[in-house]
Amino acid sequence: MSSPSIPHFLAGGRRTCAGRALDPLTSPVDGRPLGTVQAADSALLDTTVADARKAFLSWKAVPVKERVQPLFRFKQLAEQHCQELSALIAAESGKTAAEAEAGLRKGLEVVEYAAAFPQLILGELLEVSTGVDCYSRRFPLGVCAGITPFNFPAMVPLWMIPLAIAAGNTFVHKPSEQVPLTPLRLGELLSEAGLPDGVYNVLQGDRGTVEAILDHPGIAAAAFVGSTPVARAVYARGIAAGKRVLALGGAKNHLVAMPDADPVMTAKNVVSSAFGCAGQRCMAASTLLVVGDCQHVVDAIVAETKKIRPGIDMGALINARARARVAGYLDRAAQRGLALLVDGRDVTVPGREGGNYLGPSIIDGARPGDEVACDEIFGPTLTILRVASLDEAIAIENASPYGNAASIYTQDGATAAFFEQRANAGMIGINIGVPVPREPFAFGGWNDSRFGTGDITGRDGIAFWTKTRKVTRKWSVSASKNWMS
Numbered sequence: 001m002s003s004p005s006i007p008h009f010l011a012g013g014r015r016t017c018a019g020r021a022l023d024p025l026t027s028p029v030d031g032r033p034l035g036t037v038q039a040a041d042s043a044l045l046d047t048t049v050a051d052a053r054k055a056f057l058s059w060k061a062v063p064v065k066e067r068v069q070p071l072f073r074f075k076q077l078a079e080q081h082c083q084e085l086s087a088l089i090a091a092e093s094g095k096t097a098a099e100a101e102a103g104l105r106k107g108l109e110v111v112e113y114a115a116a117f118p119q120l121i122l123g124e125l126l127e128v129s130t131g132v133d134c135y136s137r138r139f140p141l142g143v144c145a146g147i148t149p150f151n152f153p154a155m156v157p158l159w160m161i162p163l164a165i166a167a168g169n170t171f172v173h174k175p176s177e178q179v180p181l182t183p184l185r186l187g188e189l190l191s192e193a194g195l196p197d198g199v200y201n202v203l204q205g206d207r208g209t210v211e212a213i214l215d216h217p218g219i220a221a222a223a224f225v226g227s228t229p230v231a232r233a234v235y236a237r238g239i240a241a242g243k244r245v246l247a248l249g250g251a252k253n254h255l256v257a258m259p260d261a262d263p264v265m266t267a268k269n270v271v272s273s274a275f276g277c278a279g280q281r282c283m284a285a286s287t288l289l290v291v292g293d294c295q296h297v298v299d300a301i302v303a304e305t306k307k308i309r310p311g312i313d314m315g316a317l318i319n320a321r322a323r324a325r326v327a328g329y330l331d332r333a334a335q336r337g338l339a340l341l342v343d344g345r346d347v348t349v350p351g352r353e354g355g356n357y358l359g360p361s362i363i364d365g366a367r368p369g370d371e372v373a374c375d376e377i378f379g380p381t382l383t384i385l386r387v388a389s390l391d392e393a394i395a396i397e398n399a400s401p402y403g404n405a406a407s408i409y410t411q412d413g414a415t416a417a418f419f420e421q422r423a424n425a426g427m428i429g430i431n432i433g434v435p436v437p438r439e440p441f442a443f444g445g446w447n448d449s450r451f452g453t454g455d456i457t458g459r460d461g462i463a464f465w466t467k468t469r470k471v472t473r474k475w476s477v478s479a480s481k482n483w484m485s
Helices: 042-059 069-080 082-093 097-114 155-166 181-192 207-215 228-240 263-279 295-305 320-335 390-399 413-422 458-464
Strands: 008-010 013-015 033-039 125-129 132-140 143-147 170-174 200-202 221-225 244-248 253-257 285-291 339-342 361-364 381-387 405-409 427-430 466-474
Touching: 008 042, 008 181, 013 181, 042 143, 042 170, 042 200, 042 207, 069 082, 069 097, 069 155, 069 181, 082 097, 082 181, 097 155, 143 155, 143 207, 155 170, 155 181, 155 221, 155 458, 170 207, 181 200, 207 228, 221 228, 228 244, 253 263, 253 390, 263 285, 263 295, 263 381, 263 405, 285 295, 285 390, 295 339, 295 361, 295 381, 320 339, 320 361, 320 381, 381 390, 390 413, 405 413, 413 427, 458 466
Parallel strands: 143 170, 143 221, 170 200, 221 244, 253 285, 253 405, 285 381, 361 381, 405 427
Antiparallel strands: 008 013, 008 200, 125 132, 132 466, 339 361
């Protein structure tokens, strides 16, 4: 039996269009079929951009206080449909239900922030000399695009969509071909909330679709979230085509545990950071640098890790290839003589034998140059490096080409401040292993974790999706004429 075709979302509704069929999708949770993506071809992209351009001409003319009204209603609808959306996210991404809901609610924070757009884009006004003043106003860019990853089917798109459309742009969304279903439901709820047809569009596809979007002259800007090699390529291709591009890449986040760290709090926090979302997030703890005598902290982390029940407390990896890749790192670590304090390679989940499960794994005895200490494994693994001093830990963290997040566990404020000033990352945690900022503080890393200028949410997100006009004016009023007349 053929797999059902997964549609696009165009002109306010689901649209099935002929296209190149990709591999049939199965749920990471249990292997059940989800459907087959038909990749958008160049003709469909042209039509979508033309329709989005037509919608832009009317949407940009809507006063900003009216443009945000659909966002208010969308947030309410998404909350009403929270369980439905969470189940959909879990089915196609492999997350647990709790993780799916948490990601959705984090995305809705940005919706709430964008709904305040009338207050967020107040211009500046200054009298620069007698009778002369300057002021500024923000304007939309046109048709914009978002290219989003598999690991957060709702949250990452909601980092982009609300700010872009509140600014007056129209939007073409190319989700990962591995999670094509959630954006369709988001589109339906946006339409139900009153968003005009053509303002938000979903084009399904793969790498070829991404490249066509980046090359298309009718698209003014593109944002991307994914791995660092792809982010670098997306950024280079987009700017070569004259676009504004912000591309967020991967990471190898370092946590530092000091001897005075609270072992209970640290263990729970490190385990949540390393193994939440099965380690498939760019903010996951990947490497733990233990300073000095921290065996009691390591023992607590191992004990906490052994409590995790795959399929209940931790979800599946996105597909069989990802599972095999992560397991390969563990195989090679064991072959090299590194200790697997917890080994999750032989996990099965009863009733879900078709799922892509690995248990959490902790690797001990690694050196800074080992692949498990350097590569973004993107799975439920934690690598421990033992160091003699905080200076040594900071040197290892600073040597990483990435720069998303770094965290320290300590009860000493001076130690935390020393680390915060010297760590080479855009987001720092103090006794917090996933230091994702809350709005209006923006999400974004440094170094090879970001290509382009600024962050993707907060005020930087507003700046990315808009352009600024500066006006200088002077009025000469006749003395014989009443200004009020």
